[in-house]
Amino acid sequence: xxxxxxxxxxxxxxxxxxxxxxxxxxxxxxxxxxxxxxxxxxxxxxxxxxxxxxxxxxxxxxxxxxxxxxxxxxxxxxxxxxxxxxxxxxxxxxxxxxxxxxxxxxxxxxxxxxxxxxxxxxxxxxxxxxxxxxxxxxxxxxxxxxxxxxxxxxxxxxxxxxxxxxxxxxxxxxxxxxxxxxxxxxxxxxxxxxxxxxxxxxxxxxxxxxxxx
Amino acid sequence: xxxxxxxxxxxxxxxxxxxxxxxxxxxxxxxxxxxxxxxxxxxxxxxxxxxxxxxxxxxxxxxxxxxxxxxxxxxxxxxxxxxxxxxxxxxxxxxxxxxxxxxxxxxxxxxxxxxxxxxxxxxxxxxxxxxxxxxxxxxxxxxxxxxxxxxxxxxxxxxxxxxxxxxxxxxxxxxxxxxxxxxxxxxxxxxxxxxxxxxxxxxxxxxxxxxxx
DNA sequence: CCATCTTTGTGCACGCGTTCACAAAGACAT
DNA sequence: ATGTCTTTGTGAACGCGTGCACAAAGATGG
Ligand SMILES: NC(=O)c1ccc[n+]([C@@H]2O[C@H](COP(=O)([O-])OP(=O)(O)OC[C@H]3O[C@@H](n4cnc5c(N)ncnc54)[C@H](O)[C@@H]3O)[C@@H](O)[C@H]2O)c1
Ligand SMILES: NC(=O)c1ccc[n+]([C@@H]2O[C@H](COP(=O)([O-])OP(=O)(O)OC[C@H]3O[C@@H](n4cnc5c(N)ncnc54)[C@H](O)[C@@H]3O)[C@@H](O)[C@H]2O)c1
Numbered sequence: 221x222x223x224x225x226x227x228x229x230x231x232x233x234x235x236x237x238x239x240x241x242x243x244x245x246x247x248x249x250x251x252x253x254x255x256x257x258x259x260x261x262x263x264x265x266x267x268x269x270x271x272x273x274x275x276x277x278x279x280x281x282x283x284x285x286x287x288x289x290x291x292x293x294x295x296x297x298x299x300x301x302x303x304x305x306x307x308x309x310x311x312x313x314x315x316x317x318x319x320x321x322x323x324x325x326x327x328x329x330x331x332x333x334x335x336x337x338x339x340x341x342x343x344x345x346x347x348x349x350x351x352x353x354x355x356x357x358x359x360x361x362x363x364x365x366x367x368x369x370x371x372x373x374x375x376x377x378x379x380x381x382x383x384x385x386x387x388x389x390x391x392x393x394x395x396x397x398x399x400x401x402x403x404x405x406x407x408x409x410x411x412x413x414x415x416x417x418x419x420x421x422x423x424x425x426x427x428x429x430x431x432x433x
Numbered sequence: 434x435x436x437x438x439x440x441x442x443x444x445x446x447x448x449x450x451x452x453x454x455x456x457x458x459x460x461x462x463x464x465x466x467x468x469x470x471x472x473x474x475x476x477x478x479x480x481x482x483x484x485x486x487x488x489x490x491x492x493x494x495x496x497x498x499x500x501x502x503x504x505x506x507x508x509x510x511x512x513x514x515x516x517x518x519x520x521x522x523x524x525x526x527x528x529x530x531x532x533x534x535x536x537x538x539x540x541x542x543x544x545x546x547x548x549x550x551x552x553x554x555x556x557x558x559x560x561x562x563x564x565x566x567x568x569x570x571x572x573x574x575x576x577x578x579x580x581x582x583x584x585x586x587x588x589x590x591x592x593x594x595x596x597x598x599x600x601x602x603x604x605x606x607x608x609x610x611x612x613x614x615x616x617x618x619x620x621x622x623x624x625x626x627x628x629x630x631x632x633x634x635x636x637x638x639x640x641x642x643x644x645x646x
Numbered sequence: 647c648c649a650t651c652t653t654t655g656t657g658c659a660c661g662c663g664t665t666c667a668c669a670a671a672g673a674c675a676t
Numbered sequence: 677a678t679g680t681c682t683t684t685g686t687g688a689a690c691g692c693g694t695g696c697a698c699a700a701a702g703a704t705g706g
Contacts, residue, residue, distance in 0.1 A: 225683065236665060237665095238665055238686090241684065242664085245684090251683080252672065252683085253673085253684040253685080254672050255682080255684090256682090257684090270604060270611075271607040278603065284502075285505045286506075288502075289498035296600060298600075299600040299604060300607070301603050301607075339610055363610065364606035364607070364610050365606075366603060366606060380609050382605060384602060386508070386597070387508050387511075390489070390491065390509065390514050390579060391483060393578075393579060394514075397484065397553060398484035400576060439654075449694070450695095451655095451694080451696070454653090454656085455655080458655060458656075462654080465654080465703085466653050467652045467653050469653070470654095
């Protein structure tokens, strides 16, 4: 029986072994003292708890550059997610095959959701259409949304939204990058800012939305 | 002079005003007691501290479905990021224009990085090539990496890596989705974990820290 | 100049997640 | 069986972020 110890797993995952054991303990006591955890059983229990043992149909709305890339991505299927439908508002795309699957028109969005029992939707439309698409998805029964559009979606209680904002990912990297540069030339990294030198005009420029919900 | 109080900002952002004030205090104290914060100056200081006032050149390696979509994405430029180069290993792609920019071959990766002073790299290659690409980027001077390949990259100290794993995003949604279903039929046997109280709108936070690869 | 009012900046306490440390459980050898 | 050795499961300590509460700062008006 292939087993792993919490120590091995922790080292591989780069976390503390005690934390890992405590986490596992919330799922029940599946370990064997002096031996470790039965790999197969452990994987099953975790998968079950995370909801990976069932098949989740998802729809992708907005089959443009990003939507098409997502449709072609094979990594979803291997994790228990099945692309049930590709939906786009462009009539020219209707019927056109993407990733071996015909693109369907938004007119049929509601019926597609219902017929396939879809509860997870992916939004890859332009930002301007995102909220509208979101509303239709929710009205049709979708209760989880993965949003790629750079907009904050407002949804009713009970609906989960996760936003993937690549710009923010880059911003976080840039933040640390800036800090590294500052440390070398110990000049003005975390140094308190100078006095308000006539912010009459200010190099504010664009300045992104700083305070989203 | 347009101002905002910490109370107003906190309400808009849905956070505690004391926390907000304390956060601001780490940047220095430039609020005016009895009045609030000068909006323009505040925005500038935050942008500056986050590194948004400077221009960051980035390279994208692996111009396939995803890489091309990223190259075409206009959201980066508006946040201070400039795509300095597109790099791919496929000789057939060399010179071919993507997003109005010629794809360059990996042979020139090092010189491209150096000449453009790039410190942030995006990896959108297949998982198998990711580590190798990563090593070359790092050797060439890149110290921040945004990784889309479903692999854990190992890098030397001082190099930051952020991984965007879309499958995990879906898994998190599915996890909560399963929870919702379980709550309706309360008392579901086999369910050991307690519902994690949905702490506000935290993107993460409420998900078990350790997940199977 | 003094009184009052508003809002900041922060010391302090609380709560929660992480880590430590170890008794107990089980495997395995003798 | 009994002892040794490994690894789990968890109580307790620790650390850190969050929120409370309030003195101080500055504005404002008399
Ligand atoms: N491409 C990227 O790398 C990237 C990165 C981050 C975020 N995003 C965001 O993802 C979204 C899509 O990006 P993209 O590059 O694929 O854009 P795109 O313009 O290539 O594709 C958008 C697609 O959405 C469709 N569409 C428009 N309105 C629709 C509606 N109401 N219902 C259904 N479909 C509709 C269009 O027909 C088009 O096919 C954008 O909001 C973009 O900001 C993209
Ligand atoms: N498409 C998606 O939506 C998606 C989602 C999540 C993750 N990913 C991951 O992102 C990566 C790219 O996905 P994709 O769909 O664009 O794949 P893809 O096959 O369309 O593109 C990969 C590109 O990388 C290039 N490449 C291969 N080896 C290279 C090397 N050593 N150096 C430089 N370039 C190299 C290839 O020539 C190709 O152009 C994959 O690891 C995938 O798992 C993709």
